[in-house]
Amino acid sequence: MDIEFVAAGQALSPKSALARIVHEGAALEGVLAQAAAASRFTGAKGQTLDVLAPAGLDAARLVLVGVGKADAADALAIEHAAASAYSAVKASGLATLRLELPDAGADLAARAALGVRLASYRFDKYRTKEPAEKKPSIVKTEVVAADSAASLKAFEPLAALADAISFTRDLVSEPPNVLYPAEYAQRVKRLESLGLEVEIIGEAEMMKLGMGSLLAVGQGSVRDSQLVVIKWNGAADKAAQPIAFVGKGVCFDTGGISLKPADNMEDMKWDMGGSAAVVGLMHVLAGRKAKVNAVGILGLVENMPDGNAYRPGDVLTSMSGQTIEVINTDAEGRLVLADAVWYCQDRFKPKFLVDLATLTGAIIIALGHDLAGCYANNEELAGNLIAASQTEGEPLWRMPLPAAYDKNLDSMIADMKNTGGRPGGSITAAMFIQRFIKGTPWAHLDIAATAWRKPSTIPTSPDGATGYGVRLLNRMVAEKYEG
Ligand code: BES
Ligand code: MN
Ligand code: ZN
Numbered sequence: 001m002d003i004e005f006v007a008a009g010q011a012l013s014p015k016s017a018l019a020r021i022v023h024e025g026a027a028l029e030g031v032l033a034q035a036a037a038a039s040r041f042t043g044a045k046g047q048t049l050d051v052l053a054p055a056g057l058d059a060a061r062l063v064l065v066g067v068g069k070a071d072a073a074d075a076l077a078i079e080h081a082a083a084s085a086y087s088a089v090k091a092s093g094l095a096t097l098r099l100e101l102p103d104a105g106a107d108l109a110a111r112a113a114l115g116v117r118l119a120s121y122r123f124d125k126y127r128t129k130e131p132a133e134k135k136p137s138i139v140k141t142e143v144v145a146a147d148s149a150a151s152l153k154a155f156e157p158l159a160a161l162a163d164a165i166s167f168t169r170d171l172v173s174e175p176p177n178v179l180y181p182a183e184y185a186q187r188v189k190r191l192e193s194l195g196l197e198v199e200i201i202g203e204a205e206m207m208k209l210g211m212g213s214l215l216a217v218g219q220g221s222v223r224d225s226q227l228v229v230i231k232w233n234g235a236a237d238k239a240a241q242p243i244a245f246v247g248k249g250v251c252f253d254t255g256g257i258s259l260k261p262a263d264n265m266e267d268m269k270w271d272m273g274g275s276a277a278v279v280g281l282m283h284v285l286a287g288r289k290a291k292v293n294a295v296g297i298l299g300l301v302e303n304m305p306d307g308n309a310y311r312p313g314d315v316l317t318s319m320s321g322q323t324i325e326v327i328n329t330d331a332e333g334r335l336v337l338a339d340a341v342w343y344c345q346d347r348f349k350p351k352f353l354v355d356l357a358t359l360t361g362a363i364i365i366a367l368g369h370d371l372a373g374c375y376a377n378n379e380e381l382a383g384n385l386i387a388a389s390q391t392e393g394e395p396l397w398r399m400p401l402p403a404a405y406d407k408n409l410d411s412m413i414a415d416m417k418n419t420g421g422r423p424g425g426s427i428t429a430a431m432f433i434q435r436f437i438k439g440t441p442w443a444h445l446d447i448a449a450t451a452w453r454k455p456s457t458i459p460t461s462p463d464g465a466t467g468y469g470v471r472l473l474n475r476m477v478a479e480k481y482e483g
Pocket of ligand 1: 330
């Protein structure tokens with residue numbers, strides 16, 4: 001999508017759709033007032049009104065998009081309205097979208113452009129037979145802005161964000177035969193062109209490090225497991241203590257010997273969504289040259305059943321030295337994270353650590369699809385995450401870590417079991433990871449419900465991979481940890 005910021009009077013090309021974002025109750029002129037009255041269009045948030053071939057207008061089509069009352073229509077609402085405007089005309093056959101906003105200031109113009117960029121994401125590389133008339137036709141968006149140079153400047157970091165989110169969505173959308181751990185690691189390696197440092201740690205080295213927990217999960221796969229370390233050193237002091245992000249990267253989760261049922265198993269290609277969000281975050285930090293030192297760690301494995309697979313009953317020794325009795329091989333994400341978070345703390349001694357994982361079905365039952373679960377041992381970190389999640393429209397809900405539940409993880413023969421039973425399944429999963437946190441401020445985001453949406457209810461997120469987490473983490477870093 002080509003984005004331009006143009007002056008209000010600039011002539012429209014004939015193949016343009018014009019979209020006007022309006023406040024609720026705003027006065028509309030002549031025929032538009034009539035059209036609005038005849039269709040109950042008031043400008044309320046989420047409403048659209050399509051006016052085809054309006055007389056006296058240069059555009060081929062006009063769409064009115066409601067953004068709600070002026071005092072409540074914040075930047076996120078403008079972004080969503082711009083995304084809805086794009087979606088309303090994307091398959092019209094027209095090539096250009098001209099967007100008019102209620103306020104032509106640079107910041108809102110840039111946010112509107114971000115909305116269109118995110119809404120126009122598409123993963124179509126494997127579709128060879130789609131007829132041209134079914135493909136989106138809008139290739140250019142012109143956002144009307146008072147100061148186009150200032151708008152372009154304001155859009156720069158947001159364009160970096162959109163690029164990063166697209167990269168994350170691509171990773172999550174790729175099929176599991178294409179994106180296995182080594183291929184995934186190579187794609188991340190190529191991000192060194194952005195200025196990131198990427199280190200790939202293979203099975204032999206993980207063995208030496210004692211990562212018996214992570215390695216057990218990948219043991220039944222013909223694909224080698226990989227640990228990827230991504231570094232961005234953007235702070236003035238390159239040696240300053242980093243902040244750290246760790247992601248679950250299960251490229252495919254069959255459940256292993258505790259095999260999952262066939263229905264919807266194909267969804268388990270996106271069981272690497274936590275790691276992909278970490279990649280996206282590192283991508284945007286580099287893309288906008290963030291003044292911070294950050295480390296991203298990805299635990300990449302494939303959970304398969306075969307003759308060499310790990311079994312229920314196995315006892316694993318993690319890098320921390322703690323032993324784990326495997327009760328269910330489908331509770332594999334926490335086994336990957338156990339070694340990845342330990343390694344992260346051991347090597348980098350970070351200021352804080354946030355892990356992201358599509359960890360449990362139980363969080364979907366608890367919170368539904370609109371919210372991700374946030375567990376934390378530190379109030380400041382939790383507060384920063386939740387505040388950022390609200391401004392960015394990636395809502396988080398704080399979940400408890402009740403000390404009394406910890407004993408559900410106790411094992412008869414090892415230091416712990418890898419499952420704590422069905423009640424509070426997302427909580428005990430978080431508490432399992434907590435056993436591998438040693439004095440570091442830590443938060444765990446269970447994004448099983450939000451990494452993939454079908455159908456999506458968010459205008460900026462087409463059905464499929466959402467890229468959930470990239471925006472909220474980027475916002476938190478920008479507001480609290482830079483400079
Ligand atoms: N990857 C799944 C969690 C998941 C389920 C993500 C559905 C997205 C949608 C995870 O590895 C898993 O299988 N968890 C089990 C844990 C159980 C065996 C303790 C679960 O949630 O059922
Ligand atoms: Mn599983
Ligand atoms: Zn999983």
